[in-house]
Amino acid sequence: MGSDHTAYLMTAGLSSDDYRFLGRAPKEAFWRRYADYTSFERPSAVVFCKDGAFRAYLSGIASARKDRTKTPLRYTLVMEGQARTPAAESLLFALAAFVGDLVHVKPGPLSPASLGEALDKTFPEEFVEAALSHLRDTDSKDTGPLAEVESRIEKAIAALPRDTHAADCHVRFFCGGRASESARATLVGYAERLLIDGEAGTILIVNLASREHLELMGGTEPSCGVLFAGESGEEAHSDPLEWPPKKGFPGSPKGLPRAFALREVQAEPGLSIPHLGRIILRALRSVRDFFLGRRPANS
Amino acid sequence: MSDEGNIEFKVAILGPRRVGKTSLITALLSESQKLLAGTPVSIASVGTTEARIAQHKNDLRGSLLAGEFHPGALGGTQAPFTFTLSMSVNKTAIVWAILDYPGGWLDARTRGSENDAEWERCKRWISESPVLLLPVDASVLMEATLKREKITAQHLLQIGQTEEMAREWAKGRAVAKQPGLVVIAPVKCESYFNDNGGLVDKNEELYRRVVQAYKPVIDAVRQEMSGTTGLSIQYHPVDTFGCVELQSAEWRAPDGSSEQAPLLFSATYIVRPPGQPNPKGAGGILVSICRQIVEAQSGKGRGFLSELWAWLTGGKRRLRQAVEDLSAVPLGNRVRML
Ligand SMILES: Nc1nc2c(ncn2[C@@H]2O[C@H](COP(=O)(O)OP(=O)(O)OP(=O)(O)O)[C@@H](O)[C@H]2O)c(=O)[nH]1
Ligand SMILES: [Mg+2]
Numbered sequence: 001m002g003s004d005h006t007a008y009l010m011t012a013g014l015s016s017d018d019y020r021f022l023g024r025a026p027k028e029a030f031w032r033r034y035a036d037y038t039s040f041e042r043p044s045a046v047v048f049c050k051d052g053a054f055r056a057y058l059s060g061i062a063s064a065r066k067d068r069t070k071t072p073l074r075y076t077l078v079m080e081g082q083a084r085t086p087a088a089e090s091l092l093f094a095l096a097a098f099v100g101d102l103v104h105v106k107p108g109p110l111s112p113a114s115l116g117e118a119l120d121k122t123f124p125e126e127f128v129e130a131a132l133s134h135l136r137d138t139d140s141k142d143t144g145p146l147a148e149v150e151s152r153i154e155k156a157i158a159a160l161p162r163d164t165h166a167a168d169c170h171v172r173f174f175c176g177g178r179a180s181e182s183a184r185a186t187l188v189g190y191a192e193r194l195l196i197d198g199e200a201g202t203i204l205i206v207n208l209a210s211r212e213h214l215e216l217m218g219g220t221e222p223s224c225g226v227l228f229a230g231e232s233g234e235e236a237h238s239d240p241l242e243w244p245p246k247k248g249f250p251g252s253p254k255g256l257p258r259a260f261a262l263r264e265v266q267a268e269p270g271l272s273i274p275h276l277g278r279i280i281l282r283a284l285r286s287v288r289d290f291f292l293g294r295r296p297a298n299s
Numbered sequence: 300m301s302d303e304g305n306i307e308f309k310v311a312i313l314g315p316r317r318v319g320k321t322s323l324i325t326a327l328l329s330e331s332q333k334l335l336a337g338t339p340v341s342i343a344s345v346g347t348t349e350a351r352i353a354q355h356k357n358d359l360r361g362s363l364l365a366g367e368f369h370p371g372a373l374g375g376t377q378a379p380f381t382f383t384l385s386m387s388v389n390k391t392a393i394v395w396a397i398l399d400y401p402g403g404w405l406d407a408r409t410r411g412s413e414n415d416a417e418w419e420r421c422k423r424w425i426s427e428s429p430v431l432l433l434p435v436d437a438s439v440l441m442e443a444t445l446k447r448e449k450i451t452a453q454h455l456l457q458i459g460q461t462e463e464m465a466r467e468w469a470k471g472r473a474v475a476k477q478p479g480l481v482v483i484a485p486v487k488c489e490s491y492f493n494d495n496g497g498l499v500d501k502n503e504e505l506y507r508r509v510v511q512a513y514k515p516v517i518d519a520v521r522q523e524m525s526g527t528t529g530l531s532i533q534y535h536p537v538d539t540f541g542c543v544e545l546q547s548a549e550w551r552a553p554d555g556s557s558e559q560a561p562l563l564f565s566a567t568y569i570v571r572p573p574g575q576p577n578p579k580g581a582g583g584i585l586v587s588i589c590r591q592i593v594e595a596q597s598g599k600g601r602g603f604l605s606e607l608w609a610w611l612t613g614g615k616r617r618l619r620q621a622v623e624d625l626s627a628v629p630l631g632n633r634v635r636m637l
Pocket of ligand 2: 320321322375376399400401402
């Protein structure tokens with residue numbers, strides 16, 4: 001890989017269950033700010049696109065490898081680079097596979113799916129062991145097997161099936177449950193806009209937070225797509241919903257009108273009358289607060 | 300302290316990877332909930348804590364499948380997470396906050412430079428906490444017989460790092476003239492007690508070994524806090540699962556290693572019928588913390604605990620009563636004062 005983009009992989013091996021980046025590590029743990037909203041041990045994603053550059057973090061990717069105590073191991077993939085480049089496309093494929101794999105996620109232990117299997121092929125046990133022992137024995141982060149890490153990541157992603165399932169996404173804010181097929185497809189469509197068209201925005205796939213945390217997680221982002229839930233019964237509401245960007249600024253400056261989002265969700269069953277009611281009520285309050293010059297209600 | 304009628308009580312945990320930190324915290328939170336059932340106190344997890352506990356329980360259920368216990372189903376923690384539980388009466392609450400983190404971070408070599416900043420935050424948390432929980436892997440200590448195994452046990456429990464961190468904590472307490480509670484909590488000890496479904500009683504042996512192995516840690520804390528009143532060091536063995544039994548333990552030399560290299564330890568467990576988790580011993584930790592708070596009333600009026608007591612006394616009488624009631628709950632036979 002060239003110098004304008006980078007890929008990092010974290011995993012553990014047989015002799016230890018300490019997770020290490022194989023070779024170099026990202027300079028900043030940019031995903032950390034979402035630690036209250038997701039368990040990084042389980043499938044989670046944080047993708048930032050800004051000023052034409054992206055930073056992506058995908059974690060909880062189950063491997064078929066196990067450590068000596070039979071603990072199943074997992075991968076964390078971090079990629080950084082420029083939007084609208086082959087690297088961005090590569091990330092899109094990885095993300096699409098990751099999102100597609102969410103359909104197999106059940107409460108309890110994880111099992112490997114397409115992305116983990118692809119990584120397992122290019123990161124066989126012998127290689128991981130060699131890389132980890134090289135890491136233990138030397139200070140150098142990019143010699144020996146470690147020099148191959150990026151190209152092996154590329155190879156794994158290149159081998160992923162290209163039949164990504166994306167649906168058009170026109171809204172600036174959107175959220176949905178990961179159990180909903182249309183929510184997953186919409187998220188991939190949203191990712192296309194960020195990575196291929198170079199729009200600014202944030203993608204979050206979280207497993208602890210629920211709707212009530214949306215404002216906290218992404219309220220300050222210019223644009224954001226969220227897939228949430230899983231373990232605590234959130235699958236029950238798996239309908240993509242528009243998410244008001246900022247209280248007090250309905251349909252905020254450059255945003256598309258709210259009606260777009262509502263039309264989209266109508267296709268999904270499960271948008272309850274109370275929920276719609278809440279949205280409308282919130283919008284009305286926002287308008288009122290806006291005219292009264294009040295700060296958003298919960299700040 | 301917050302003006303909303305809530306006060307945050309920080310609890311710190313200190314232990315190497317795979318020792319059982321996350322399991323201990325989960326057991327502590329769920330036993331606390333049981334302890335308060337039927338009292339005027341409402342207890343509720345805050346934010347995403349409940350979802351996090353649910354994940355842990357699901358993983359645990361997954362590891363207890365089909366009569367076998369696969370400890371592996373509980374993978375290690377990857378990033379710090381603060382478990383929060385609020386204990387409230389009439390809109391005033393004590394919010395217990397326990398910071399969990401990957402045990403591998405104790406050692407700079409396994410921490411990774413990208414985590415340095417976050418580790419600093421964890422260390423700050425630990426130093427600010429009046430309570431220090433030290434989970435101990437009981438099986439590692441109890442199943443070590445040969446000299447090399449015992450050396451490995453010291454190594455696995457990272458007694459050296461633990462001592463260093465505990466000393467730092469105690470130093471901070473002493474400088475601020477604040478009291479402190481150290482809870483040494485052996486976990487994975489279902490097989491050494493006969494009071495929770497087990498048949499064999501090896502609890503004296505466990506006590507002896509824990510105190511011996513942790514002597515440097517205990518001494519360091521005592522030494523640093525020798526001029527301070529209000530230090531309590533306690534021993535609270537906990538069954539975080541309570542329904543498993545050690546079947547066999549194995550110490551093995553890594554392939555091609557030298558004579559001196561640390562061994563690898565692995566233990567296999569079987570599930571005791573009916574295989575329902577039945578934690579025991581963690582609730583006593585909450586009781587001890589409440590005792591610490593109540594005892595602070597006789598202190599000289601300095602530090603977080605006495606401030607907390609003053610806060611409880613000013614108009615929060617029912618919450619204070621709840622803390623007093625909790626502090627009066629008997630600690631049971633397992634607990635010892637060191
Ligand atoms: N038998 C038994 N096993 C336990 C007990 N507590 C924890 N374990 C097992 O010990 C292993 C480690 O437990 P964790 O709670 O994940 O340990 P941790 O200290 O949080 O580990 P890191 O997150 O890696 O720092 C898991 O496989 C648990 O199943 C216990 O009381 N009894
Ligand atoms: Mg843990």
